[in-house]
Amino acid sequence: MQGNMPVKADDKPFQIDGWQFYVGVWGDEFYTTAKLVVEATKGGGQYGDPKVAGPTWRELASKQTDTDVGNKLTDAQRAEFLEQFRTQANTALAAWVKANGSGTGTGTLPEIPKDFWGWLRWHFLYRVTFNSATNQLVI
Numbered sequence: 290m291q292g293n294m295p296v297k298a299d300d301k302p303f304q305i306d307g308w309q310f311y312v313g314v315w316g317d318e319f320y321t322t323a324k325l326v327v328e329a330t331k332g333g334g335q336y337g338d339p340k341v342a343g344p345t346w347r348e349l350a351s352k353q354t355d356t357d358v359g360n361k362l363t364d365a366q367r368a369e370f371l372e373q374f375r376t377q378a379n380t381a382l383a384a385w386v387k388a389n390g391s392g393t394g395t396g397t398l399p400e401i402p403k404d405f406w407g408w409l410r411w412h413f414l415y416r417v418t419f420n421s422a423t424n425q426l427v428i
Contacts, residue, residue, distance in 0.1 A: 290311070290313045290314060290326070291339040291343070292343045293324070293326050293347065293348050294326075294337075294343045295313060296313070297336060299313055299314075301313060306389075307331055308331050308389070309327070310382075311326050312326075316356060318356060319356055320355060321353070321354055321359045323351065323374040324350070325348070325350040326346045326348050327346070327349055329344065329346060329347045330345070333345050349378070350381040352370065379416075399415075412428070
């Protein structure tokens with residue numbers, strides 16, 4: 290990322306109902322930031338000079354640490370940082386889907402059922418994804 294603008298070679302794209310999203314990392318000598326961004330308008334995300342193309346992208350979630358602190362994190366602490374970002378990003382995505390009428394067709398996620406079968410079905414429908422790069426399910 291360069292600010293809020295994704296860098297195609299470094300950041301991971303995905304789409305929801307034709308809207309382009311990217312998840313990636315931005316950093317300098319002071320801070321390292323994990324980010325989730327979406328196009329400001331559907332089909333309007335541009336690439337190139339951040340001063341020109343940056344406003345065509347909007348931040349949905351970010352988690353930041355001081356670069357020196359990040360370099361000293363243990364593997365477990367790094368995994369925790371990434372998990373905290375994933376949780377924050379998934380919450381932001383759910384809110385975005387609800388606000389923009391995307392994903393389920395109704396603009397809202399159905400209520401999570403109380404019975405185990407319904408609860409499990411809900412998670413499979415709305416939370417489980419397939420990562421084709423690793424050939425694994427992601428929850």
